[in-house]
Amino acid sequence: MSLNIIVLAKQVPDTRNVGKDAMKADGTINRAALPAIFNPEDLNALEQALRLKDANPGSTITLLTMGLPRASEIIREAIYRGADTGIVLTDRTLGGADTLATSYTLAQAVKKFGNYDIILGGRQAIDGDTAQVGPQIAEKLGLPQVTYAEEILDLKDGKVTIKRRLENGVETVVAPLPCVVTVNGSAADCRPRNARRVQKYKYAVSPSEKEKLSDEMKAIVDARPYLNLQEWSAAYVDADPEQIGLPGSPTKVKAIENVVFTAKESLTLGNDDEAIENLVKELIANHTIG
């Protein structure tokens, strides 16, 4: 049985490697100082999709991402690893979306996409860590959800069997298709790029990227349908302007602070034996240890 698989992914700033220049003096984020990466758990989701495709030849994997036009970078990355194609949902009006407005917009895109059997995505993105968009999309589409998925064990007869990794154990569930599955970081790592796919798809571009190409390159891309990625606007997915971007977000950021912790009077100790022994003696004397 061939499957139509949608993988939801996000291009995120690499918040795990924040350097000292990542924060501006006024406490806001210097996004330019942070590299944009493929959200790690979305790669775990992609691997589960690729395994489904391996087991069900003829299946198609479409990466769906919402973000800036440059998010087409992660679509190429996914294609190098085995995905078939991708769509960037991008529009100025989508800026400032909270998780609810984001899930509404993505759900609209999924409806526009139409025929799908399963939707996979990472459990959460490292820039927000909310884990909310997956279940919110499921609700908007009226689909069941399986969160914290670690492994898709089986898919047949319109049902999918999934192992979930919870904080206090493991659960195996069976859900009907179509459904939304969010995949944990504890799932299998994504396979690396395939060199032949990199060769074949390295010139895959979105329409806004194609515009910037030379006429010669445009002709090359035009002659090869598989090099054309899609870009969808809010209007194209019939999104209600009231429900997207900042206006569609019930949560508002009241304040953002670059936190200054109440500094204690720290005692700076030497790292020589005597200083360490004195510290240990002090901690024993005041019953902190021992």
Add this chain to the structure above:
Amino acid sequence: MTDKNNIIVYCEYEDGKVADVSLELLTKGRVLADKLGVKLEALVIGDKLDNIENTLYPYGVDVVYKVEDSRLYPYTSNPHAAVLINLFKEIEPQICLMGATCIGRDLGPRVSSCLHSGLTADCTALEIGDHKDPKTGKEYTDLLYQIRPAFGGNIVATIVNPECRPQMATVREGVMKKEIKDASYKGEAVKLDADKYVKPEDFVVEIIDRHIEKSKVNIKNSPIIVAGGYGMGSKEGFDMLFDLANTLGGEVGASRAAVDAGFAEHDRQIGQTGVTVRPKLYIACGISGQIQHIAGMQDSSIIISINNDPNAPINTIADYVITGNVEDIVPKLIKYYKKNSK
């Protein structure tokens, strides 16, 4: 059941016991309810709920809603979401709190998506306060301030939901304190009919196997924690931290960066997206101190920071700062503890 606009806490229930995180949220919910002059309500969904209300009343709970049905235990997404969605349409709570657990983080978004109410994940503080919309100038009183580190823990954001109700927030276990308000506090138990709230077709996902096991690591209740950061360099680098923890009778914790790098297991992660701890002694080894980490350990009684970098952010909240190589200093701590303790 005509009472409206109260605060409701979704209580998790496993093996006849209400989860600690739910009791912590009831404690916080009571404080917020007093501030707002409203009732505190608890919602328990499951099977064999017996006299669960008696466990909850002492936290200052005025109303316990009980939805009992064998199909509602163990938790599955759609049926529990259906109860919350339909009940909230009736009682219109102004605030709903739930644990930022696998259940709360599965359930909360589903409910908020249906009710179009804002939801903030992993809050580290909840307060009541006013808000003026900077664009429209419209003023709001007594909103829930949902405070959380954001952006990988590099900033702290205060989030409000001015227009939508309920204002929903999840909080991790251990972030709020659990405290009995009054052992003789009496509320009212209200039994709800599951069939009124859940449709048979909501039972779509079937659990075919379940192994619930308590985590072997108990850093939350350990009085002494030796925590390592990315600076430990490797999984092997953590070995000496285990030696020190074993010597002192403590546990080993880790920063998110160290866990992400595979140096330590997930259940050792301390911080906003891990466990919040308040030990007697916290020894931070090679931890720079991102906000999201500090948020999970700043209430430790005594903090010792061992770091190569004299300007590591964690040093500002440490009681003792030792600048140097962890590999040199940790063995000395072990040596002198063994020498001096008897």
